[in-house]
Amino acid sequence: MNLQGKTIVITGGAQGLGLEMAKMCAAQGAHLALIDMNEQQLQTAKAELGSAVTVRTYLANVASETEVEATFAAIDTDFDGIDGLINNAGILRDGLLLKFKDGELQSKMSLQQFQSVIDVNLTGVFLCGREAAASMVKRGRKGVIINMSSVARAGNMGQTNYAASKAGVVAMTVTWARELGRYGIRVGAIAPGVIRTAMTDAMKPEARDRLEKMKPVGRLGEASEIAHTARYIFENDFFTGRVVEIDGGISM
Numbered sequence: 001m002n003l004q005g006k007t008i009v010i011t012g013g014a015q016g017l018g019l020e021m022a023k024m025c026a027a028q029g030a031h032l033a034l035i036d037m038n039e040q041q042l043q044t045a046k047a048e049l050g051s052a053v054t055v056r057t058y059l060a061n062v063a064s065e066t067e068v069e070a071t072f073a074a075i076d077t078d079f080d081g082i083d084g085l086i087n088n089a090g091i092l093r094d095g096l097l098l099k100f101k102d103g104e105l106q107s108k109m110s111l112q113q114f115q116s117v118i119d120v121n122l123t124g125v126f127l128c129g130r131e132a133a134a135s136m137v138k139r140g141r142k143g144v145i146i147n148m149s150s151v152a153r154a155g156n157m158g159q160t161n162y163a164a165s166k167a168g169v170v171a172m173t174v175t176w177a178r179e180l181g182r183y184g185i186r187v188g189a190i191a192p193g194v195i196r197t198a199m200t201d202a203m204k205p206e207a208r209d210r211l212e213k214m215k216p217v218g219r220l221g222e223a224s225e226i227a228h229t230a231r232y233i234f235e236n237d238f239f240t241g242r243v244v245e246i247d248g249g250i251s252m
Helices: 016-027 039-049 065-079 111-139 160-183 205-213 223-235
Strands: 007-011 031-036 055-059 084-087 098-101 104-108 143-148 185-192 243-246
Touching: 007 016, 007 065, 007 111, 016 031, 016 039, 016 084, 016 223, 031 039, 031 065, 039 055, 055 065, 065 111, 084 111, 111 143, 111 160, 111 185, 143 160, 143 223, 160 185, 185 223, 223 243
Parallel strands: 007 031, 007 084, 031 055, 084 143, 143 185, 185 243
Antiparallel strands: 098 104
């Protein structure tokens, strides 16, 4: 799919990877609908993206069915249809399943800690993917859905909730590709490793060094490299039902 003139929806689009992918789409001439929960960051992102393409912002919680339905209905009307979706919104609530000391239970992952991550990272992807696909099919528009997973989907210590959500994202990606292919809709996933962000920049140097040494490429990933992967999925019309691991070789 050539992005020129297409309408792309990006959840969590006001910062981090979402904003970087928005910049990539804008550079290719796509119009953008950014969904986030921070109004100030949305307005800052809109200003940063400039006026060369149409950029509209929408305040919504992707874990709320009513908010997602209303938001996608508004986007469909505002842009006369949707051509692509990047399901990027996600949260972390890390913690061990159980923590014992001297035979005594110190803590355990709470249901709220588990459920909050599932609600955003998995249910949110489901709701947004469903509404975007419904818009595409109703209007007879071929399109692309990109779901953000993680290399943690294979399981990662301290991330029961996150790993489960990201594994589910990949399973939905394969399922949707099979179900939606008949309508000309392709679905792919991206599984990043550790990407350089404001959070990693603030880490202690020794901790960051350990992360870098874990990767055969000897460095953290850049947000622009994730955006480049998203562009590949959009533009390669033979790509569907697969996940691209872009992690510097850490999961080999």
